[in-house]
Structure formats: C-alpha cells, structure tokens
Amino acid sequence: MTIKEIAQLAGVSSAAVSRYLNGGYISDEKxxxxxxxxxxxxxxxxxxARMLRTKRACLVGVxxxxxxxxxxxxVTAGIEEVLSRRGYQMLLASTDNEPEKEITYLKLFENYPxxxxxxxxxxxxxxxxxxxxxxxxxxxxxxQYTKYANCIYHDDYGAGKAMGKYVAAELARGGGxxxxxxxxxHRAGKAAYIGVTKEDKAxxxxxxxxxxxxxxxxxxxxxxxxxxxxxxxxxxxxQAALDLLGEKQDIAVISCATDTIAAxxxxxxxxxxxxxxxxxxxxxxxxxxxxxxxxxxxxxxxxDNQFLKAVTGGIPTVxxxxxxxxxxGAELLLDVIERGEKIPVEMKxxxxxxx
Amino acid sequence: MTIKEIAQLAGVSSAAVSRYLNGGYISDEKxxxxxxxxxxxxxxxxxxARMLRTKRACLVGVxxxxxxxxxxxxVTAGIEEVLSRRGYQMLLASTDNEPEKEITYLKLFENYPxxxxxxxxxxxxxxxxxxxxxxxxxxxxxxQYTKYANCIYHDDYGAGKAMGKYVAAELARGGGxxxxxxxxxHRAGKAAYIGVTKEDKAxxxxxxxxxxxxxxxxxxxxxxxxxxxxxxxxxxxxQAALDLLGEKQDIAVISCATDTIAAxxxxxxxxxxxxxxxxxxxxxxxxxxxxxxxxxxxxxxxxDNQFLKAVTGGIPTVxxxxxxxxxxGAELLLDVIERGEKIPVEMKxxxxxxx
DNA sequence: CTGTTAGCGCATTCAG
DNA sequence: CTGAATGCGCTAACAG
Numbered sequence: 001m002t003i004k005e006i007a008q009l010a011g012v013s014s015a016a017v018s019r020y021l022n023g024g025y026i027s028d029e030k031x032x033x034x035x036x037x038x039x040x041x042x043x044x045x046x047x048x049a050r051m052l053r054t055k056r057a058c059l060v061g062v063x064x065x066x067x068x069x070x071x072x073x074x075v076t077a078g079i080e081e082v083l084s085r086r087g088y089q090m091l092l093a094s095t096d097n098e099p100e101k102e103i104t105y106l107k108l109f110e111n112y113p114x115x116x117x118x119x120x121x122x123x124x125x126x127x128x129x130x131x132x133x134x135x136x137x138x139x140x141x142x143x144q145y146t147k148y149a150n151c152i153y154h155d156d157y158g159a160g161k162a163m164g165k166y167v168a169a170e171l172a173r174g175g176g177x178x179x180x181x182x183x184x185x186h187r188a189g190k191a192a193y194i195g196v197t198k199e200d201k202a203x204x205x206x207x208x209x210x211x212x213x214x215x216x217x218x219x220x221x222x223x224x225x226x227x228x229x230x231x232x233x234x235x236x237x238x239q240a241a242l243d244l245l246g247e248k249q250d251i252a253v254i255s256c257a258t259d260t261i262a263a264x265x266x267x268x269x270x271x272x273x274x275x276x277x278x279x280x281x282x283x284x285x286x287x288x289x290x291x292x293x294x295x296x297x298x299x300x301x302x303x304d305n306q307f308l309k310a311v312t313g314g315i316p317t318v319x320x321x322x323x324x325x326x327x328x329g330a331e332l333l334l335d336v337i338e339r340g341e342k343i344p345v346e347m348k349x350x351x352x353x354x355x
Numbered sequence: 356m357t358i359k360e361i362a363q364l365a366g367v368s369s370a371a372v373s374r375y376l377n378g379g380y381i382s383d384e385k386x387x388x389x390x391x392x393x394x395x396x397x398x399x400x401x402x403x404a405r406m407l408r409t410k411r412a413c414l415v416g417v418x419x420x421x422x423x424x425x426x427x428x429x430v431t432a433g434i435e436e437v438l439s440r441r442g443y444q445m446l447l448a449s450t451d452n453e454p455e456k457e458i459t460y461l462k463l464f465e466n467y468p469x470x471x472x473x474x475x476x477x478x479x480x481x482x483x484x485x486x487x488x489x490x491x492x493x494x495x496x497x498x499q500y501t502k503y504a505n506c507i508y509h510d511d512y513g514a515g516k517a518m519g520k521y522v523a524a525e526l527a528r529g530g531g532x533x534x535x536x537x538x539x540x541h542r543a544g545k546a547a548y549i550g551v552t553k554e555d556k557a558x559x560x561x562x563x564x565x566x567x568x569x570x571x572x573x574x575x576x577x578x579x580x581x582x583x584x585x586x587x588x589x590x591x592x593x594q595a596a597l598d599l600l601g602e603k604q605d606i607a608v609i610s611c612a613t614d615t616i617a618a619x620x621x622x623x624x625x626x627x628x629x630x631x632x633x634x635x636x637x638x639x640x641x642x643x644x645x646x647x648x649x650x651x652x653x654x655x656x657x658x659d660n661q662f663l664k665a666v667t668g669g670i671p672t673v674x675x676x677x678x679x680x681x682x683x684g685a686e687l688l689l690d691v692i693e694r695g696e697k698i699p700v701e702m703k704x705x706x707x708x709x710x
Numbered sequence: 711c712t713g714t715t716a717g718c719g720c721a722t723t724c725a726g
Numbered sequence: 727c728t729g730a731a732t733g734c735g736c737t738a739a740c741a742g
Contacts, residue, residue: 002734002735002736003735003736003737004735004736012712012713013712013713013714014713014735014736014737015712015713015714015715015736015737015738016711016712016713018736018737018738019711019712019737021736022737024711025711025712026711026712027711027712030711030712042489044462044465044466045466045735045736046466046468046734046735046736047463047466047467047468048403048406048407048466048467048468048734048735048736049407049718049734049735049736049737050735050736050737051403051718051736052403052404052407052718052719052720052734052735052736052737053717053718053735053736053737053738054718054736054737054738055718059463066428067422067423067427067428067431067447068422068423068424068425068427068428069423070423072422072423073421073422073423076422076449077451080449080451089448089459089460089463090448090449091446091447091448092422092446092447092448092449093444093445093446093447094431094435094445094447096432096435104444105444107399108402108414108444110399111399111400111401111402111403112402112403113401113402113403134397234661234662234665238665260662263662263665263666264665266665266666267664267665267666270665270666270668306589307589307615307618307662307663308662308666309622310589310593310618310619310621310622310625311618311621311622311625311663311666311667312666312667313625357718357719357720358719358720358721359719359720362729367728367729368728368729368730369719369720369721369729369730370721370722370728370729370730370731371727371728371729372720373720373721373722374721374727374728376720376721377721379721379727380727380728381727381728382727382728385727385728400719400720401718401719401720403718403719403720404718404719404720404721404734405719405720405721406720406734407718407719407720407721407733407734407735407736408719408720408721408722408733408734409720409721409722409734410734
C-alpha cells in the first residue's frame, strides 16, 4: 500500500494525502475522502521512505552491553522517560559485552538511521573514538568519560574511595587485637577485591584505584594475591571468589566491582561453607592457624542492586544515579538533535554509600 | 557521503560502485580505484536507501515487555544466537509492560522496516490480533499461544500442575498431625498464591490453573483469601506477600507466578520476621493459635532465576527452555523470511521442576 | 487550498 | 563488463 494508491482511490493527488498525514492545508471534503480510504485499507505510511526525505525519524538508538542488568535498565528507563515525553521512540541494541559488536551496531544506527545514539559505554577503543569523531548522527556516551563526544559519567573513583574507607573501618573494627582475632561475627583478616578488565576505565580502573586509595586512607591495604579479575557476570564472580577463598584463609571482606559479581561471591561463600566444615582446633601448632569461617566473610559491591538487597537484606554497596544519567543523557542528545547545540558537555554525577 | 560522490571521485558510474559493494561484475582495475576512494572517505552506504529498494534489511526487531529480566534475556540470547549465525542483526524495543506501547513498536518495526518481528508476548488484545493478521512483515510470537501467528510457547499449565503437586506434598509432609503441627522447620499450614493479571493467558491463567489442579491432585487446595495478584515486579510481590502475611496466620507456602515476584515475597518474609517477633505462648486459650513463624514459610517460584538461586541457595521453581524458545522462534522466523515458508506452526516446549 | 514536479540514496534494468 | 536511466515511497517546493 503506497501513498499513491491511496491518492488514486481517494481521487486526489499524493501530495494531498501527504498533507493529510502531516497536518497540512486540506479541505474538509478531501480530508474526509482520504480518511475513509485509509480507514478501509489500513494504510500506514512507510517510515523509511519518509526518513529518506526528511532525515528525521523521531527515533534514537541505544547501544547497551547487555540486556539483563539492573543498572543498565535504570539508565534506559531514564532515557525512555524523557524520550517519550518529547515524542521520540527508542530502539535498543545489545552487544553482549563484545566491543566489536558495539561498533557494528553504532554503524547500523548511524545509517539506518536514527536521529541520535546513546552509547552505554564499557570500553572506548580506537575504533570507538574514530566513530565518535565522524559520526553523521549525534552521540552521547553514558557511563564512561570521553572527550570525543558528549558524555555523562559517574564518580567511580570517589565511590571506590568511599567503599575503601568503609571496608578499612570494618577491618579495623573486626580485627582489634592481634592473636585472638576471633571474636563472634568479626575477625581479623584482610581485604580482597574482585575487579574487572582495565579496559573499562570507569569500573575497571577508576573504581579500583579509588578503592585502593580509600583502603589506604583508612590504614588498610589491598595486598597482591588478594585480587582477582572477573567478567561482568555472576558466574565469573563465583569462580573468582571460590579461587580467592581456596587460596587465602584470612579474608575478611571480599569487595566486588559490581553487585552482580558480588552475588556470585555470595554464592561462592554459600558453596564454600557447605563443603568446608569448620574444623577449628584440629591443628595444635604454636600459632593459631586461620581456618576460614565463611560466614564471617563479608561481601561488598557497587550499584545498589535492588534484587540483591531484597533477598539478602542488602550488602554494603554504592548507589549511582543511573536513572539520572539516562535522563540527562537523553536531554543532552535531544538538545543537539533539535536545537543543534554545539558546545560539548561532560557531566559527572555523584553517588551515595549504602550500608 | 553518497554513492554518487564516490563514483565521481573514483571516476566511475554510481552503478559500478553499487556493483562493487554488492559483488557484481566489475574489472579489477575499477575495483581498486573504488576501494581506495571508499577507504579514504570512510563511506558507508545508507542502509535505509538500500532497503527502500531491496526490501531487505537483514534485521529483525524484537518487542519485549521489559529489559531487566533474566527470562527475557535468555529468550533474546537464543534469538541473537541464530540471528547472528545467519547474518542478521537484532533490534530491541521495550514496552515497559504497556500493551499499547507494544502495538506502537510493532508498527514502528513493520514500516521501519525490519525483515521480521518476534514478539515476546504478554497479553494478546484485539489490537494485537488485528496487527498479526495483516502485518506486512512476518511475526512470530514467543511465550504466548495465538492462532494468528507462528508461536512458540511453554507448557505453563503443566508446570503449574507440577508445582502444585510439589507444594501439596510439602504441605502434607509438614502438617502430618492435627493439633501438634509444630514440628521444627515444618508446620501445618496452607498454600497461598501470588499470581498475575488474567490477561496474560500463559502466566496469569494457565500457570495458575495448573497450580490449582496440581494442588488438588495432591489433596490440597488453594482457598479463597489466600490469593493475591501482583505486577511482574519484585516490589509488587513484596506488597502482596506482606498483605498475605498480615492477614493469614497459617500460611506454610507462598507460591509465586514468577521468581521475581518470589524474590519480593522473600523480602517480605525477611521484613516480617524483623517486625513481628514470635510470641508463641502468650495466648492461653484452649486451642493453640497459629502464630506465624515466618522462617517456616516457604516460597516457590517459576522461571529458575539464577541470580535468586545464587544468593539464596535456591527455591523450588520451574525451569523453562527460554533460550530454546528464542532459538526456535528465530529459526521459524527466518524460515518464513528466507524461504517463504507458509504453513503455520505452533510449538509447545516442556519444562523441568527444580527443587 | 491543490496538483505537479523533483529528488532523498540506492539497486536494477537495459543498451552498449 | 559498464554507464545511463528508472523508480522504491515519500515530502517539499512551486505554480496554479
């Protein structure tokens, strides 16, 4: 069904139909004829052909690393909120944490086309920079800092530092004395950290650097051998935590770069406590040997995952303004789409410790 | 950058460039010239203009009710798997559980256009049927039965029934004797159910009907007053469970229509046990009055959520082949897209109790 | 207010 | 093997 056919059936010109569709001048009489024909045929104008002409789709594309994530869904909720309020629709493309797919989908959106793109960033490779520099459509990056596009990111360093301080304080509280560090609930022990790839500057670098700084400022330290790297999945966090628990017997806190990883660590603790029954006084050496009582190991995360909070009562974590970043990101994007705003913007959002 | 400009720069015709791009006959000499120019300019053909001609985008659109769901992400993972293997890309549209938005996005995809659509269904309204009947592009529905499109759904009735039987058995085990039903861990008590809207035939109707049937076949029953209806969210499950716990003191099991709702119920139990300290022998009537010991209330779900399993150790639930349904759905869709397969298909997938 | 015309960027005839 | 010409469905400019 094309506009031309509708025009013939209604006995008018295709331009008249176009005007009818787009609110141009048209007599009531013809308006009625056209309405009737469209009604009967169920005609719907081709969005693509329209776009070919108008270069305007009222559509924005959002590239996300994965679909099943509370933090990401909070960002997209924010985006969707302002988009729908301003008459835009949103299409998502999930890249499954593969940076190369990110490029593919960015290009797809670029010449599909959409009016604008928001990229929820993980790693910014040279390819990314290249794309951002000469993209035909405006892009805003959420979650990572970049100078090649408008971006809006979170204070990961600050959040890491706050968490580091908190953990250091916990450690100090728990391990007050030296040899007899086995008080109920708390015990002397060290901090462990499960991070992510350093290619992710926000989560992999800033957050971890901040954590280290926070620990240090609290008089603690992240020792070598107490660090693991995981993917952004629960399974990966599970493996990393299990590895940690198997190798080091004096861990008091496992801090994880995300709440999802933390969930995996909690799972590992559960599994560990089942297989490894406490056998405290079996050894009779001169020094008390640390036997890991996994129920005394605490886990911390980042992201303030509500699901985790609900079913576990909550772990120490950090709340980021994910929804806000979505909202601001979308607003930024619409500013350049609709008003051609040219001056670049970098926006850093704060956080809130939750413990 | 258009194909015409490339042609000029390379000193050939636009048709030659088109052939170069699409693997038509072209001399090596011109091939080289064109390659060079494209390289330099970073030219990318406009997908939309191509589609306008070819009616083929190698793209499928997927309409989902929400983004942050493990079950849905498993379906989309299945879809993506076969799509990418066969050279297609996938775009997602999230409707936020609003059926009317579903229609909007279906129409968007229809004339955007994509080559095919998969709808992860919740409710099938008259509007939906109308769309399915005269959609220009093939649609397959996943998760709901419909006769207006190829569909692939799960045995929700069977799953509900299996869960019902399981719960009935648990109930029988827990409340063996009559007056002294207070054994450690288990106690006499009734089954409660938190369902969802009846407009969702699969989850709201089939699953619940099956559950009732299963209970009955196990000698138990779902009494009026022990049923609540929730949204597909944790918060909603939380409220419903709290309401249930406040009103009925003899609940032994809360069965929930989804694991997400179950997570909310678990949260409610946690909250309830904090505020409501057990005060068993305060009453001295002739009959022992039930005082809800929330730690004895068990929660069941549907969906086999891995996150929930990880951090809680797992609740009784049902595993559906979500990824499989995604795979089969995508295959079905490609069959009609590429081979014009005409005969309609309805596929029902099984399940597995997890307890 | 209306119809005619000319493209948007590309792929596909059809003559060379 | 190649280029010129045509049209996909639509809107924007223009002349009625």
